[in-house]
Amino acid sequence: GAGVSQSPSNKVTEKGKDVELRCDPISGHTALYWYRQSLGQGLEFLIYFQGNSAPDKSGLPSDRFSAERTGGSVSTLTIQRTQQEDSAVYLCASRIRQGPYLSTDTQYFGPGTRLTVL
Amino acid sequence: RKEVEQDPGPFNVPEGATVAFNCTYSNSASQSFFWYRQDCRKEPKLLMSVYSSGNEDGRFTAQLNRASQYISLLIRDSKLSDSATYLCVVIPLLGGGSNYKLTFGKGTLLTVNP
Numbered sequence: 001g002a003g004v005s006q007s008p009s010n011k012v013t014e015k016g017k018d019v020e021l022r023c024d025p026i027s028g029h030t031a032l033y034w035y036r037q038s039l040g041q042g043l044e045f046l047i048y049f050q051g052n053s054a055p056d057k058s059g060l061p062s063d064r065f066s067a068e069r070t071g072g073s074v075s076t077l078t079i080q081r082t083q084q085e086d087s088a089v090y091l092c093a094s095r096i097r098q099g100p101y102l103s104t105d106t107q108y109f110g111p112g113t114r115l116t117v118l
Numbered sequence: 119r120k121e122v123e124q125d126p127g128p129f130n131v132p133e134g135a136t137v138a139f140n141c142t143y144s145n146s147a148s149q150s151f152f153w154y155r156q157d158c159r160k161e162p163k164l165l166m167s168v169y170s171s172g173n174e175d176g177r178f179t180a181q182l183n184r185a186s187q188y189i190s191l192l193i194r195d196s197k198l199s200d201s202a203t204y205l206c207v208v209i210p211l212l213g214g215g216s217n218y219k220l221t222f223g224k225g226t227l228l229t230v231n232p
Contacts, residue, residue: 031218042122042205042224043162050218091161107220109161 002026004110006092012116013082021077021113025094032075033095033107034067038088046090049075082117089114121145124206124223132231135196139226141206142188150209151182151189155202156225162205165191196230203227 005024013019025032034046045059049069060066064082069075079086093107124141131137143151151168166173168180168189179192193200206223 033220035222040224043220043222045219045221048218056219106164109163111161 004092004094004108006090006110006113008113009111010114010116012118014118015084016081018078018080019082019115021079021090021115023075023077023092023110025073025075025092026096026108027073029094029096029108030072031095032069033093034075034077035091035093036061036088037091037112043091046077079115082115084117087115087117121221122206122208122223124204125226127225128227128229130229130231131196133196133198135230136192136194137196137228138193139191139204139206139228140188141190141223142186143206143208143221144187145208145210146184146187148187148208148210151180152207152209152220153178153180153189153191154205154207154222156205157202162222165204193228196228198230198232201228201230
């Protein structure tokens with residue numbers, strides 16, 4: 001079946017511009033995550049959506065970052081006034097709740113969007 | 119101390135070698151543990167979960183030591199296709215406010231040489 005898809009796969013932008021990154025999770029997956037991975041670094045949690053609950057935005061690095069999830073499916077991560085330090089691969093992941101053991105659910109990652117801010 | 123720390127690597131081993139990675143975690147209440155594999159310029163993919171009693175999947179063996187707060191991954195008879203970055207992943211205690219957050223280590227790069 002179809003996996004998590006992200007678009008664009010690559011994005012080059014100029015400092016100060018806004019960018020929008022899109023994530024299409026696996027159909028039926030209620031949970032959606034955004035991560036950021038910089039060169040040589042681990043995955044940095046950004047934001048988490050679960051169903052209709054309020055998202056956990058605790059990982060967003062600044063107020064230039066925002067995300068929304070419409071209709072419980074597609075999500076958009078927006079970065080305003082981009083800075084060079086925003087350059088990274090932005091990964092989206094989704095998972096489906098399986099029984100009571102939420103923490104054992106597998107996360108499925110999309111291929112990521114490679115953002116380069118010049 | 120960082121939440122999740124891994125061997126810095128890189129590891130360069132010949133085909134057929136046995137290689138082991140360790141990962142330590144700081145939150146003693148951590149509940150779930152995983153190893154993910156990430157190929158160059160690709161997304162991470164689940165390799166295996168780590169169970170308290172230890173578990174094996176073919177050439178891969180994962181172990182958990184709660185007392186010392188570390189997990190390990192052993193790869194036997196390594197193949198060229200095992201070359202990748204191996205990420206250690208930890209999830210806090212189930213039922214806590216943040217049980218859904220995965221914390222990733224920075225990864226250990228493995229290169230298997232012919």
